[in-house]
Structure formats: structure tokens, C-alpha cells
Amino acid sequence: MNASRRDWTIAFAGIGFAALLPFLAPDGFVMHLMTSVAIAAMLALGLQMLLGVSGQLSIGQAAFFGLGAYGAALMTKEAGLPFLLALPLAGVIGGIASLAMVPITRLRGPYLAVATLGFSIMVYLVLKNEEWATGGSYGLIGIPRPELFGFRLRDPMLWYWFCAAVAALTYVGMLLLQTSRFGRALHAVRQNEDAARASGLRVTLLKSQCFVISAVVSGMAGALFAHHLRYLNPNDFTFWKSIEILIMVVIGGVGSLAGAVLGAAVVVVLPELLRVVGDYRMLVFGAMLVAVMLVGEGGLAGIIGGLWRRAAALLRRPRPALRSAAE
Amino acid sequence: MTTTRRTLLLAGAGALAAPALAVAQSRDAIRIGAVGPYSGNAAAFGISMREAIDLVVDQRNRAGGLLGRRIEVMHGDDAGRPEEAANISRRFASRDRVSLVLGSVSSPASLAAAQVLRDEEVAQITISATAQRITRQGNPWVFRSAVPDRKLVSDLVDFIAEKHPTHRRFGFLYVNDDFGKGGFDSFVEFGRARGFSITAEERYSRGDIDFTAQLTRIRASQPDAMIDWSRYAEGALILRQARQVQLGLQIYGSDGVAPPAYLELAGEAANGVIYATHFSPATASGAEAERFMAAIRQAYNKPADMTHAQAFDAATIACDAILRARSADRQPVRDAIRQTDFNSVRGPFRYDQFGDPTLVTHVVRIVNGRETNARA
CATH class of the missing domain: 3.40.50.2300 (Response regulator)
Structure with a gap:
């Protein structure tokens, strides 16, 4: 019960910070980058749902992301649908695609991971070769600017707020899910699948539901991404993208929603900050990843949690000392 | 263990603070952005591009810069990825306040950059991107140094x-x-x-x-x-x-x-x-080409290649446009680029109505490991 109150405090502090950010740094590039962080955060939350909550490792998240992105782009560009309709529909596309994964949710560990990888390779090849729809390797050009109720989101600040709000809703939704009966059942599945099955939980159904939720969130992130860059290319939806999402979750801390968001921020922002190092940029980035993994298994969430506990302990310690001085 | 953690945290804080220092350094220079694949599997193109641009800017700066101001090139590595090219372009346009952008090398990365730079109204000269459609989008801000495929x-x-x-x-x-x-x-x-x-x-x-x-x-x-x-x-x-x-x-x-x-x-x-x-030492002729090849050899001790030539011309066009516009502002620079008419290292160079160069191409045959003119 206590832990839950702490989670809500962190959530609202984070959302408040995200809402106020444009006033702290009113700069086009910062807004652009923070919008990318919001989109990445949704992807990381989607994978956290799979890996951290139900214990399923997917290295094919880029597939749902890509399907959502291309789906939404085609809906607004070719079919002229309003953006606000394309956004949930992109989630539906991701969700439907993930139903293809239902048979493989019976797989465990590395077997499941490789199956998801296979799926993402298939999606990449479709995006690259079905030129009539996707523009093939040239990419999809001229995606319209997102519109809300006939109002164009031209200002990067408004667009950032919109994406941050969608990410915040996702976060709150996942937090509610995690503490619900459904979430507790998933925890049971993660900790011991056989025991969960023996207790009467329908393990395969739970895992499949988890896959669908994760894919819906990734598909919606895709819709935001398509209207963020307004140019799509299959090269942005390769195996590397899935690995990036996995890095976000692991570096942020497997199992922690706040960690997933923090991990997304690190993976998006750090390489940009490291541009000053020039050619050694990705080398330094890699070294930093190794360093974080060495310091704590719980990722950044674990490290920060540890520091917090230690700070709290330091604050508590002086009290007996004071008392002894008074005596 | 605690000390190691503290050191790591300090190193992290240092890395976060460094870019702020870099930005604060030069206020008065004219800034040009350059985005290319300096890493990844097209890096050979990217490195040649960077070498040639640095060479042009170096020469101009030693001769007193442009309009009495120093030129500063900001390089951004897109690793050939469209998403990275878009991010860098946004930074060039909104944070670094560049006058124009050179790049990128691959067509997808160039298209992604073009989408952003068109929004931000910054002129762009792509280096080696040959996809026809780059200049056929009705985008008045994009120009090309290469001849389309x-x-x-x-x-x-x-x-x-x-x-x-x-x-x-x-x-x-x-x-x-x-x-x-x-x-x-x-x-x-x-x-x-x-x-x-x-x-x-x-x-x-x-x-x-x-x-x-x-x-x-x-x-x-x-x-x-x-x-x-x-x-x-x-x-x-x-x-x-x-x-x-x-x-x-x-x-x-x-x-x-x-x-x-x-x-x-x-x-x-x-x-x-x-x-x-687009360029070969075997088919090059004219004083500009000779001077260019000598300069590359002197600066980098290697023969000039095609990407060197494309980037060298692009950087020259950029500098000349700023001089002709008598301004480093984006709109005048764009208009001046359109008026480009000079002897490039690849021959007489002008832009057609789309922003493509009207240059001749070359065909070479390899004889004993060297390019020779196949049309001769």
C-alpha cells in the first residue's frame, strides 16, 4: 500500500515536471528532443509491460512501432483521416498484428525472444519492399502536420505537450493496470509460471493480453513518431530500434515504470549530449551503459532508489547522536 | 566501491555540462551545419565530405573569413540513419542558428533532413544524394551538389x-x-x-x-x-x-x-x-580542378575522390552565396544559392529550376588499378 503511494507521487512529480519543461527551456531543439523522449518513453513502457511485469523478453518491438507509424501516416496522408482518429487506429493496427504472436506466447526466454525478432525482420522487409504502399527504401515523404479539431499543431511546444500528455496517460494507465487484479496475476506469472498455472491462472491468455497491450502502446507511439518527423524510412525500424528499446528498459530498471521513462530519456538525450566527443560518441555511450550495468542490477531506478534510501538513512542517523549530546 | 560510484557520477555530470561550454564559445562566427555519415557503413563518403568542407572553410578563414566574420562548421554524424539526420537538422536550425546546412550523403537521410529544414526555412545543399525526388517535392530550400541518378x-x-x-x-x-x-x-x-x-x-x-x-x-x-x-x-x-x-x-x-x-x-x-x-582525377580538367586536387593532396596526403569534389563545390557555393548576399541570414543566402554561376572543380556550375546542377558526368575505365577516361 505504501509502495503504491510512492509510485503515484513519482508519477505526478514526473508529469508536473514534463508539463512545466517548456517554460524552463523554451528552445525548439529541446522541444524536439523532449518530444522524442515522450515517444521513446511510450515504447519503453510498452516493453516494460512485457519484460518487467509479465517477464516476457521481446526483441521485436520495432515491428509494432513501425506498423503503427506507417499505418497512421498512410491514414492521414492517403486517406485524409483526422490525426486524432489515426492515433488510436495505429494502436489497433499494432494490437491486431500482435495477435499473430499469440501462438508463440507459449514459448519462454530466448525462444520467445528469437520468435519476436523473426517477426520484426518480417515487418521490416514488408515496409522495405511493398513500395506501392510504403514508398519502399525511398521512404514515405510528405506526411501532413498533425491537426487537432482543425487546429494545426505548428508550434513545437504544443506538439510536445500533446505527445507528453499521451505518454503520461499511458504511464497512469499502466500504473493502474499494475496494481489491479490483472497486474497481480501477471506478477505471479513472472515469478513462477507453473505455480501461477497451478493456482488456476490462465497463463497463456494473460501473456497474450500483455502482448496486445504492449503492441497497442507501441503502435500509438508509431503514430506520434510518424507525425513528429513527417518522414518515414524502413531504416529507422530495424533490429537496432528494438535493441534501443530494450536498452531503455534495462538501463532504467526492469520492473520499474519510472525507470522505463528515465531509461528512454537517457537513450535519446545522452547520444545528443555526447556529440561533443565527436567520433568517440557511441564508444563513450557504450562504455556508460556498461558502467551503469556494473554499478547496479536494478538499472538507474535501482541506483536512484539506493541513493534515496542511503540519504534517508543519513538524515535519520543524527537523531540518536543529538539525544546523547543533550544527556 | 563508493568512490568508484562517485567518480562515475562526477564523470556523468561533466559530460552533461560540456556541451553548454561548447555552445558558449563563439558568438560572432557565421555558422554552417554539416550532416553526414561520419560513422557506419557509408563512412568513407562521410569522411571525404568532412575533409573537403573543412578544407574550404580553412582556406576562407585564413583569407579573413566572410563579411569580416569567421566561419564555423558544426559537424553532425547521422550514421546514415534518417532519424538522426532529422534530429541534427533540428538542432542546427533552432539551437545552433546556422545560416545553411550541407548534407547529407545518402538519399533517405537527406530527405529526412529536408523535411525539417523546409519547416525551419533553412537552405540545404545535399552532397552525394542522387534520388531524383529530393528536388522534386516543390521544396524551395533544397539544392543538390550531385547530379541526380x-x-x-x-x-x-x-x-x-x-x-x-x-x-x-x-x-x-x-x-x-x-x-x-x-x-x-x-x-x-x-x-x-x-x-x-x-x-x-x-x-x-x-x-x-x-x-x-x-x-x-x-x-x-x-x-x-x-x-x-x-x-x-x-x-x-x-x-x-x-x-x-x-x-x-x-x-x-x-x-x-x-x-x-x-x-x-x-x-x-x-x-x-x-x-x-561525378568526378575523377582522370577526367578532370581546368585550373579549379588542378588546384582542388593539389589542395586535397597537400592537406590529407591522398588523391581527391568524387565525394571530396561534391563537398568542396557545395562548401564553395555556400561561402560564395553568403558573400553575394552580403548577409548570413537564411532567406538571402537561399536566394543567392539559386543564382550560383561559377567554375566548379567539376566544370561550369549552375542550378536548374529544381535545384539540380547542370553538370556533365564522367565515365571511367579501370586500367592497372587506376581510373582512366573511358570516353577518350
């Missing part, structure tokens, strides 16, 4: 029809991406007018290393010659394997194999290959 292919088709009239049936091998597909589609279109036919269409994915299956099928289709639309790394492997399977056909290549790394990797197997290119 359709022009290059049409010149190669003309060359084959005139110099090798016995070659009429072709096996075509290409990399399955924007570059290879663009080459293939254009070749089919222009070849039809000359009565050319394709006996086998074979493709491969970027990064493949075994092409013997495709080469065997091409040989079995009994063409008169083979066209290979590849970049340098795969192109060199294809030459070596063509020799192993005893293909025994004349091979025509694309501008993607123009980096010198191609000849280094292919070795003896490259002899006899003919390819279309």
Missing part, C-alpha cells in the same frame, strides 16, 4: 550505346535500397529507348557478403554484359566473386563504387570495370 544513368546508357554497341542484353545486379532501385528503374527506362533488354534482375541486401548465387544466375541468363549498381564495399566483393565464378562479362558500375576504397578492396579484379561518376 537519372541523369547519371542516362549518360551511362548513351555511353554504352555509342562505345559498346554489341552490348544490348544485360544482367543487372543491385543493392535492394533507394540507391540500387533508383539505378535499376532508370536504366530500364532509358535503356528501352536504345533497345536494351534485361536478361536477369538480381538483388541483394545491404551488408550481404556472398553474391555467388546471383552471379551464377546472371551468367546462366547469357547476357552481353553485367551492370552492378552497388556501393564500394559490396561492389568490391562482387568483382572478386565474379572472377571466382568465371563470369567473363564486361561489368559496368555506378557512382557508388567511386570511393578509392573500392579499388583497394577489389585489387586486381577491378581491372576493366567501367563506371559512371
Whole structure:
């Protein structure tokens, strides 16, 4: 019960910070980058749902992301649908695609991971070769600017707020899910699948539901991404993208929603900050990843949690000392 | 353990603070953004691009800069990824306040950058991107230093029809991406007018290393010659394997194999290959080309390649446009670029109504590991 109150405090502090950010740094590039962080955060939350909550490792998240992105782009560009309709529909596309994964949710560990990888390779090849729809390797050009109720989101600040709000809703939704009966059942599945099955939980159904939720969130992130860059290319939806999402979750801390968001921020922002190092940029980035993994298994969430506990302990310690001085 | 953690945290804080310092350094310089694949599998193009741009800017700065101000080039590595190119372009436009942007090398990265720079109203000169559609989007802010692929292919088709009239049936091998597909589609279109036919269409994915299956099928289709639309790394492997399977056909290549790394990797197997290119020391003429080749050799101790020439011209166009505009503001610079008319290292250079250069292309043949003029 206590832990839950702490989670809500962190959530609202984070959302408040995200809402106020444009006033702290009113700069086009910062807004652009923070919008990318919001989109990445949704992807990381989607994978956290799979890996951290139900214990399923997917290295094919880029597939749902890509399907959502291309789906939404085609809906607004070719079919002229309003953006606000394309956004949930992109989630539906991701969700439907993930139903293809239902048979493989019976797989465990590395077997499941490789199956998801296979799926993402298939999606990449479709995006690259079905030129009539996707523009093939040239990419999809001229995606319209997102519109809300006939109002164009031209200002990067408004667009950032919109994406941050969608990410915040996702976060709150996942937090509610995690503490619900459904979430507790998933925890049971993660900790011991056989025991969960023996207790009467329908393990395969739970895992499949988890896959669908994760894919819906990734598909919606895709819709935001398509209207963020307004140019799509299959090269942005390769195996590397899935690995990036996995890095976000692991570096942020497997199992922690706040960690997933923090991990997304690190993976998006750090390489940009490291541009000053020039050619050694990705080398330094890699070294930093190794360093974080060495310091704590719980990722950044674990490290920060540890520091917090230690700070709290330091604050508590002086009290007996004071008392002894008074005596 | 605690000390190590503290050191790591300090190092992290340092890394966060560093960019702020870098930005604060120079306020009065004229800024030019350069985005290219300085890492990744197109890095040979990116590095040549950076070398040539740095050379031009260095020369201009030593001569007193532009409009009494120093030029500062900001380089951004896109690793060939469109998303990165878009991010860098946004930073150039909104944070670094550049006057214009040079780049990128690949067509997808250039298109992603163009989308952002059009929004932000910043002029862009792409370096090696050849996809026709870059300049056909009705985007008034984009210009190109390379000749588009359709022009290059049409010149190669003309060359084959005139110099090798016995070659009429072709096996075509290409990399399955924007570059290879663009080459293939254009070749089919222009070849039809000359009565050319394709006996086998074979493709491969970027990064493949075994092409013997495709080469065997091409040989079995009994063409008169083979066209290979590849970049340098795969192109060199294809030459070596063509020799192993005893293909025994004349091979025509694309501008993607123009980096010198191609000849280094292919070795003896490259002899006899003919390819279309935007620049070659073997076909270059004129004082500008001589001076350019000497400057590259002096600065980097290597022969000038195609990307050097494209980037050198792009940087020169940028500097001259700022001088002519008497301003580093974006709109006047864009308008001045449109008026470009000068002797580039690749010959007289002007822009057509789309922002494409009206340059001649070159065809070279490899003889004893060196490019020679195939039209001679």
C-alpha cells in the first residue's frame, strides 16, 4: 500500500515536471528532443509491460512501432483521416498484428525472444519492399502536420505537450493496470509460471493480453513518431530500434515504470549530449551503459532508489547522536 | 566501491555540462551545419565530405573569413540513419542558428533532413544524394551538389550505346535500397529507348557478403554484359566473386563504387570495370580542378575522390552565396544559392529550376588499378 503511494507521487512529480519543461527551456531543439523522449518513453513502457511485469523478453518491438507509424501516416496522408482518429487506429493496427504472436506466447526466454525478432525482420522487409504502399527504401515523404479539431499543431511546444500528455496517460494507465487484479496475476506469472498455472491462472491468455497491450502502446507511439518527423524510412525500424528499446528498459530498471521513462530519456538525450566527443560518441555511450550495468542490477531506478534510501538513512542517523549530546 | 560510484557520477555530470561550454564559445562566427555519415557503413563518403568542407572553410578563414566574420562548421554524424539526420537538422536550425546546412550523403537521410529544414526555412545543399525526388517535392530550400541518378544513368546508357554497341542484353545486379532501385528503374527506362533488354534482375541486401548465387544466375541468363549498381564495399566483393565464378562479362558500375576504397578492396579484379561518376582525377580538367586536387593532396596526403569534389563545390557555393548576399541570414543566402554561376572543380556550375546542377558526368575505365577516361 505504501509502495503504491510512492509510485503515484513519482508519477505526478514526473508529469508536473514534463508539463512545466517548456517554460524552463523554451528552445525548439529541446522541444524536439523532449518530444522524442515522450515517444521513446511510450515504447519503453510498452516493453516494460512485457519484460518487467509479465517477464516476457521481446526483441521485436520495432515491428509494432513501425506498423503503427506507417499505418497512421498512410491514414492521414492517403486517406485524409483526422490525426486524432489515426492515433488510436495505429494502436489497433499494432494490437491486431500482435495477435499473430499469440501462438508463440507459449514459448519462454530466448525462444520467445528469437520468435519476436523473426517477426520484426518480417515487418521490416514488408515496409522495405511493398513500395506501392510504403514508398519502399525511398521512404514515405510528405506526411501532413498533425491537426487537432482543425487546429494545426505548428508550434513545437504544443506538439510536445500533446505527445507528453499521451505518454503520461499511458504511464497512469499502466500504473493502474499494475496494481489491479490483472497486474497481480501477471506478477505471479513472472515469478513462477507453473505455480501461477497451478493456482488456476490462465497463463497463456494473460501473456497474450500483455502482448496486445504492449503492441497497442507501441503502435500509438508509431503514430506520434510518424507525425513528429513527417518522414518515414524502413531504416529507422530495424533490429537496432528494438535493441534501443530494450536498452531503455534495462538501463532504467526492469520492473520499474519510472525507470522505463528515465531509461528512454537517457537513450535519446545522452547520444545528443555526447556529440561533443565527436567520433568517440557511441564508444563513450557504450562504455556508460556498461558502467551503469556494473554499478547496479536494478538499472538507474535501482541506483536512484539506493541513493534515496542511503540519504534517508543519513538524515535519520543524527537523531540518536543529538539525544546523547543533550544527556 | 563508493568512490568508484562517485567518480562515475562526477564523470556523468561533466559530460552533461560540456556541451553548454561548447555552445558558449563563439558568438560572432557565421555558422554552417554539416550532416553526414561520419560513422557506419557509408563512412568513407562521410569522411571525404568532412575533409573537403573543412578544407574550404580553412582556406576562407585564413583569407579573413566572410563579411569580416569567421566561419564555423558544426559537424553532425547521422550514421546514415534518417532519424538522426532529422534530429541534427533540428538542432542546427533552432539551437545552433546556422545560416545553411550541407548534407547529407545518402538519399533517405537527406530527405529526412529536408523535411525539417523546409519547416525551419533553412537552405540545404545535399552532397552525394542522387534520388531524383529530393528536388522534386516543390521544396524551395533544397539544392543538390550531385547530379541526380537519372541523369547519371542516362549518360551511362548513351555511353554504352555509342562505345559498346554489341552490348544490348544485360544482367543487372543491385543493392535492394533507394540507391540500387533508383539505378535499376532508370536504366530500364532509358535503356528501352536504345533497345536494351534485361536478361536477369538480381538483388541483394545491404551488408550481404556472398553474391555467388546471383552471379551464377546472371551468367546462366547469357547476357552481353553485367551492370552492378552497388556501393564500394559490396561492389568490391562482387568483382572478386565474379572472377571466382568465371563470369567473363564486361561489368559496368555506378557512382557508388567511386570511393578509392573500392579499388583497394577489389585489387586486381577491378581491372576493366567501367563506371559512371561525378568526378575523377582522370577526367578532370581546368585550373579549379588542378588546384582542388593539389589542395586535397597537400592537406590529407591522398588523391581527391568524387565525394571530396561534391563537398568542396557545395562548401564553395555556400561561402560564395553568403558573400553575394552580403548577409548570413537564411532567406538571402537561399536566394543567392539559386543564382550560383561559377567554375566548379567539376566544370561550369549552375542550378536548374529544381535545384539540380547542370553538370556533365564522367565515365571511367579501370586500367592497372587506376581510373582512366573511358570516353577518350
